[in-house]
Amino acid sequence: DGGITQSPKYLFRKEGQNVTLSCEQNLNHDAMYWYRQDPGQGLRLIYYSQIVNDFQKGDIAEGYSVSREKKESFPLTVTSAQKNPTAFYLCASSSRGSGGYTGELFFGEGSRLTVL
Amino acid sequence: KNEVEQSPQNLTAQEGEFITINCSYSVGISALHWLQQHPGGGIVSLFMLSSGKKKHGRLIATINIQEKHSSLHITASHPRDSAVYICAPSGAGSYQLTFGKGTKLSVIP
Numbered sequence: 001d002g003g004i005t006q007s008p009k010y011l012f013r014k015e016g017q018n019v020t021l022s023c024e025q026n027l028n029h030d031a032m033y034w035y036r037q038d039p040g041q042g043l044r045l046i047y048y049s050q051i052v053n054d055f056q057k058g059d060i061a062e063g064y065s066v067s068r069e070k071k072e073s074f075p076l077t078v079t080s081a082q083k084n085p086t087a088f089y090l091c092a093s094s095s096r097g098s099g100g101y102t103g104e105l106f107f108g109e110g111s112r113l114t115v116l
Numbered sequence: 117k118n119e120v121e122q123s124p125q126n127l128t129a130q131e132g133e134f135i136t137i138n139c140s141y142s143v144g145i146s147a148l149h150w151l152q153q154h155p156g157g158g159i160v161s162l163f164m165l166s167s168g169k170k171k172h173g174r175l176i177a178t179i180n181i182q183e184k185h186s187s188l189h190i191t192a193s194h195p196r197d198s199a200v201y202i203c204a205p206s207g208a209g210s211y212q213l214t215f216g217k218g219t220k221l222s223v224i225p
Contacts, residue, residue, distance in 0.1 A: 035215075037157075040217065042120070042202070042214075042215035042217045042218065043202070043204075043215040044215075045212060045213075048212070058212070088157055090157075090159060102147070102149075102206045102212075102213060104149075104161050104164050105149060105151070105159075105161050105164075105213075106161065107151075107158065107159040107160070107161075109156075109157065109158045110157040110159075112157070
C-alpha cells in the first residue's frame with residue numbers, strides 16, 4: 001500500500017543533542033513538507049521540498065535542517081540550536097495541483113519529540 | 117500572510133445531529149484543504165476544493181471564493197467523528213498552506 005512513514009514515533013533527547021526524524025513516502029510525490037504542531041496552535045511549516053536536491057525554508061526553519069537526496073526521503077534534523085524543540089512533528093507529501101497549488105496532502109503518523 | 121479563522125473552536129454534539137464548522141480566510145486562494153486529526157495525532161485529508169461543493173459519504177464541504185469562506189458539514193454525526201477538523205487554504209500559485217487552529221468536535225452517544 002502506498003503511504004508515508006515517519007519514524008520514530010516517540011523520541012527523547014537530552015539538551016545539546018541533534019536528532020534526526022525520518023520521513024519516507026512511496027506515493028511518487030514530488031513535494032514533501034515538515035510541520036511542527038504545538039498545543040493550541042495550527043501547524044507551522046518548517047521546510048518544504050518540491051523536487052529532489054532542492055528545498056526551501058518555511059516559517060520556522062531556524063534550528064532545523066533537511067536534505068532531499070532521494071524523491072522518497074525527506075529527513076529532518078533538529079539541531080541543538082533549536083531553543084524549544086519539544087513538539088509534535090508531522091511529515092507530509094503531495095502531488096502538484098494542476099493550477100500550481102498543493103495537491104491532496106498525505107501525512108505520516110507523526111513523531112513526538114521530548115527534550116529532557 | 118493569510119489569516120485563517122475557524123469557528124467554533126470547540127463543539128459538542130449529540131449523536132445524529134447535523135454539524136457545521138466554518139473557516140474564513142483573508143487572502144485570495146487557489147484551493148482549500150479540510151483535514152481531520154485523530155486523538156492519536158494522525159492527520160487525514162478529507163477534501164481539497166477550489167470552488168463549489170464536494171461530498172464524501174456523510175461529509176460535505178463548500179467554498180465561496182468571493183466571500184473567502186468555507187464550511188464543513190457532517191450529517192448524522194457519530195461518535196467516531198470525534199476529532200479535530202482543520203482548514204488550510206493554499207495561496208494562489210503557492211505550495212504553502214496556512215493552517216487554522218482547528219475545531220475540536222466531540223460527538224456524544
